[in-house]
Amino acid sequence: DTGVSQNPRHKITKRGQNVTFRCDPISEHNRLYWYRQTLGQGPEFLTYFQNEAQLEKSRLLSDRFSAERPKGSFSTLEIQRTEQGDSAMYLCASSLRRTSGSPSYNEQFFGPGTRLTVL
Amino acid sequence: AQTVTQSQPEMSVQEAETVTLSCTYDTSESDYYLFWYKQPPSRQMILVIRQEAYKQQNATENRFSVNFQKAAKSFSLKISDSQLGDAAMYFCAYNSPTSGTYKYIFGTGTRLKVLA
Numbered sequence: 001d002t003g004v005s006q007n008p009r010h011k012i013t014k015r016g017q018n019v020t021f022r023c024d025p026i027s028e029h030n031r032l033y034w035y036r037q038t039l040g041q042g043p044e045f046l047t048y049f050q051n052e053a054q055l056e057k058s059r060l061l062s063d064r065f066s067a068e069r070p071k072g073s074f075s076t077l078e079i080q081r082t083e084q085g086d087s088a089m090y091l092c093a094s095s096l097r098r099t100s101g102s103p104s105y106n107e108q109f110f111g112p113g114t115r116l117t118v119l
Numbered sequence: 120a121q122t123v124t125q126s127q128p129e130m131s132v133q134e135a136e137t138v139t140l141s142c143t144y145d146t147s148e149s150d151y152y153l154f155w156y157k158q159p160p161s162r163q164m165i166l167v168i169r170q171e172a173y174k175q176q177n178a179t180e181n182r183f184s185v186n187f188q189k190a191a192k193s194f195s196l197k198i199s200d201s202q203l204g205d206a207a208m209y210f211c212a213y214n215s216p217t218s219g220t221y222k223y224i225f226g227t228g229t230r231l232k233v234l235a
Contacts, residue, residue: 033222042123042210042225043164056220091164095221106152106214106221110164 025094142211
């Protein structure tokens with residue numbers, strides 16, 4: 001188990017360009033989350049997948065943002081027509097939804113993040 | 120809406136000493152979980168300790184322990200025998216099964232410096 005991986009680790013782009021980030025969760029995890037972290041702030045929730053279904057999107061996720069998780073495995077987050085305000089660290093996390101047993105606190109495991117800089 | 124507040128942007132502690140990081144939260148839910156995450160300079164967040172709201176006993180993990188005051192909605196982290204490797208950003212986080220998604224709500228973090 002190699003944990004949650006994210007690629008690329010760093011991305012520098014010019015304003016107006018499109019960018020796509022990839023997240024590979026822990027293999028058996030069926031829940032996947034995207035968060036955005038700006039400098040000096042805690043991570044903020046963007047969107048959530050359970051398997052391949054996108055079940056919740058934050059109002060932070062404008063129309064320029066789209067996320068997918070085909071086949072319930074890896075996920076991609078695309079930002080179209082990037083703006084300087086999109087500069088941030090984009091974090092992916094995964095967890096396992098337990099269907100039985102003791103109550104689940106749903107511990108999330110985080111990837112190293114993708115740092116986006118929009119010039 | 121649920122909120123998490125960390126009022127200490129930065130804390131310092133001498134190596135081998137004890138430090139306490141503060142966190143308060145607001146929720147109307149009765150079933151929830153609280154977490155402390157550590158984010159070293161490499162930026163990958165790792166779980167330090169968690170607390171289930173229904174448990175009265177404070178969680179402990181080696182040198183890390185919490186003081187969970189449910190009525191006061193306070194959840195502080197105590198680090199004993201501080202080590203240089205403890206230097207990092209520490210985030211307090213909340214989630215609840217009521218949301219259905221168990222998404223985290225984070226505080227703004229406390230930067231911990233450990234002085235040799």
